[in-house]
Amino acid sequence: MSRCAATLAAIDAANAADPDSREGQPAAQLYGQRMSSELSRLFPGASEILQIAARGQHIERWVLQRRDYEEGRSGYLKWRSDLARHHARRVGEIMREAGYCEEDAERAGHMLRKEGLKRDAEVQALEDVICFVFLKWYFAPFAGTQDPDKLERIVTKTARKMSPDGRARVLEEFDLPEHLASCFRA
Template identity: 65%
Template sequence: MTTALARVIDAIDAANAKDPRQDEGQPEALLYGQRMSEELARLFPDASEPLQIAARGQHVERWKLARSEYPEGRAGYLAWRRAQAEHHAEVVCTLMETEGYGVEDTEAAGRMLRKQGIKRDTEVQALEDVICFVFLKWYFAPFAEKHSPEKIESIVQKTARKMSSEARARVLTEFDLPAPLATAFQD
């Protein structure tokens, strides 16, 4: 790991350590960032530095933009998600610039965090695949406990649609999903 990469990761972690929400006794955003880096290293061991940074910064300071500040319903949810992506990209790109990363690398990380080029840009798609794996591995079961089977099926279908065909195939080998949910990951 380069010195600049280590400093950006440390800065993201320092920001996320301020998350007032807790998960498993740790600040929620900090734990999420660590999980993202872990999955990225497992799924894409040769990831570029901008991709490593984008993965760690995927939820940087997520608590600062409360979902409750946006209208109810899908339109409000999507507006909140766009605002979050912009915030994450702004914070991460600023940290990268501070550590001497050039325009090309900072713009690449920003595109990844904004999901610009999903299904067209390999690194944006790699980040999305990692996000989906992290969701399935650590957040799906608690989510499923709180929602109806119809909602769960809908979320699984949306998750599968965002993933590359390689990632969907890998889900089928790594997760023991019930048949109705597994079909969403089959090509």
């Protein structure tokens, strides 16, 4: 087994412990597989490190619960920041165990912490994949829980994080209501 395959398998094994199995398998494991699938479709020439970062995007996400942070935006942002650091640390540990060098592990961490968004092509590719996975598998159930104005703000923020090519593909691939589709045209 290649070190990349071993790393992906170890990420899946870690995510198999996710207690949320509402969709028939552990949620973090399913999310990682969806990330890999979309990465392969959108960026078929992705580097091994980007493939690993995509699979590990939500590694052990359940260990840091949103409810353990203060309410409101600042608590939400702190939770997200702590999650990104946790994902980067765990993926780095797994990569080093599989034989990757420190530089490769840190590169994956760089991507998982979203350092260089809009400036680093691989960080941007990861963000585009994250947005596609959200829109394809998680948007519809999420949208039903949100106030329409808040939902439009969330979609606008999502679109702003994407590359121009990513936004164009969203418009080609998803049948969004006009008020939400317009967020991807800016």
